[in-house]
Amino acid sequence: MVWEKYVDGDWAEIEPYELLRLTKCEAQPWLVLYHLLCNAPSCREAYGLNTYRKARLSRARKYLVGALTDQLPILADLARYLDELSIMGVPEATESIRGRGG
Numbered sequence: 001m002v003w004e005k006y007v008d009g010d011w012a013e014i015e016p017y018e019l020l021r022l023t024k025c026e027a028q029p030w031l032v033l034y035h036l037l038c039n040a041p042s043c044r045e046a047y048g049l050n051t052y053r054k055a056r057l058s059r060a061r062k063y064l065v066g067a068l069t070d071q072l073p074i075l076a077d078l079a080r081y082l083d084e085l086s087i088m089g090v091p092e093a094t095e096s097i098r099g100r101g102g
Contacts, residue, residue, distance in 0.1 A: 006023060007024075008024075022072065033078060034074055049085075050093040051091070057082060058082060060082065
């Protein structure tokens with residue numbers, strides 16, 4: 001089986017043991033999520049949490065494993081925030097928000 005990853009503007013063949021190594025393109029969405037939720041309180045306050053948004057954000061938690069946090073240690077803070085979010089009470093989503101996201 002051949003594995004490929006997008007590295008520096010081109011698809012490159014990689015060995016199976018390198019599958020968990022992050023590329024720049026894979027790291028950028030995690031860094032954006034970290035900065036929006038953990039590093040910029042104004043963004044977090046402007047993004048009104050409700051049950052729908054909480055459920056969507058919580059889905060990312062299962063991907064924050066040790067191999068990822070070893071390469072980007074600041075994501076440990078994001079993992080903690082998502083863990084705290086899972087026990088946090090938030091208002092119900094309105095019908096208009098649930099209808100759009102589905």
